[in-house]
Amino acid sequence: MGERKGQNHYYPPDWRPELGGLNKFHGTHALAERANKLHLGIMVIRFEMPFNIWCEGCNNHVGMGVRYNAEKRKIGMYYTTPLWEFRMKCHLCDNYYEFRTDPKNFDYEVFSGARRQERRWDPASTEQVEATDKNTMQKLLTDPMFKLEHGKDDQVKAAAIKPVIDELSDLQSRMKDDYLQNSLARSIFRTDKKRIKLADEADQALMKKNSLSIQLLPEREEDRRAASLMKYISIESSEDRQKRKRDEIDARPVLPSSMEMQPAAAKIVRNFSFGSPGESSERLLSPLQLGIIPKRSMKSPALSTRLPITAEQPRTVLSLEDAPQPTEEIRPALRTTLVSDYGSSSDSD
Structure with missing residues (x-):
């Protein structure tokens, strides 16, 4: 500009x-305002943070690569190399950072206002090319015998790694067709894309069916084997359960049969005792004791003599087997009912 x-x-x-x-x-x-302090030996430049730091004023993290307007001035010499100092203000507080160049170690050092965030690791553990140590570089420049020994070690390493380099070079020479490489890469990409799309659609369908809102992981052989060893019980849906109950209600008779009425009627009076005080109160009562009487017909006068109902009759009948049974000549005319004739004095059917 x-x-x-x-x-x-x-x-x-x-x-x-x-x-x-x-x-x-x-x-x-x-340089206009950038040279306002030029008479003091200060030039305003654009400085980029060389590493991650922690601000000592606000304790906030400032990442590597953040740019500041810094005041640059010369503070000395390292042999024939000038030493520079950079002063800048934190963008989050009123604290000032001061950095200085370190030509001896090819690095920057934090002079005041911040502390460096240490993130160092062994390059060999991350499969990176290990840089030459600074002490080793210094010996290579000053010690001829060390330089000779280091050269022999380099030759041994080069001979050991030469087969690998030759194999990589041969592989690269066999793949010189750019169109073939591009076609192969695109084919692999399309295949993987279709596979991922089908798997995603299957997962979405399964999640929608089971009302799930979680992320599904890809299937594994161990999971399939464990699932095959489990025994699952089919769960009846609410619609099937409701339909089954309705079918049972439709198949049930509207009026209960006489066999169903006997236990129900006996259950009502199960807790009442009849007879002597020593008798058990859990005995079943006969239909006559419950007030269930057969309908008498005028055509069969013998019924009244066969089945007398008087107040003096002792209540000792405990079941239907003990009740007096009608004779063969009046059995066809006997019809039991629970409904009495109300509002009519006729004995006709």
Whole structure:
């Protein structure tokens, strides 16, 4: 930007070429406000954070690569290399950072206002190319015998790794057709894309069927084997259960039969005792004792003599087998009912 500031500017009428450029004519610097402290040896530059730090003013993390407007000034020399100091203000608080160059270790050092976040690891553990140690580099420059020994070690390492390099070079030479490589890569990509899409559709259908809202993991052979050893019981749905209950109600008779009425009627009076005080109160009562009497017909007068119902009759009949049975000649005319004739004095059917 600085080299374009002198273009397309207005030149006043009193300007002459022998007076120099516009900056000299107006008494300003080409860097404008960046050179306001130039008389103090300070230049404002754009500084990029060389590593991760923790601010000592607000204890916030500042990542590597964050840029600041920093004041740059010279503080000394390391042999023939100048030492520079950079001062900048934190963007989250009023604290100031100060960094200095370290040409001896090819690094920056935090002078004040922050502390460095240490993130160091062994390059061999992350399968990275291990850089030469700084002490080793210093010995290579100053010790000829160490340099000779280091060279022999490098030759041994190169001979050991040469087969691997040759195999990689051969593999690369056999795959020189860019179109074939591109077609192969696209084919693999399409196949994987279709497979992932089908698996995702199956998962979505399963989640919708079972009303799930969790992420499903891919199936494994161990999971299939464990599932095959389990015994599952089919769960009846609410619709099937309701339909089954309705079918049972439809198949049930509206009026209960006489065999169903006997236990029900006996259950009502099960807790009442009859007879002597010593008798058990759990005995069943006969239909005559419960008030269930057969309907008498005028055509069979013998029925009244066969089945007398008087107040003096002792209540010792405990079941239907003990009740007096009608004779063969009046059995066809005997019809039992629970409904009495109300509102009519006729004995006809």
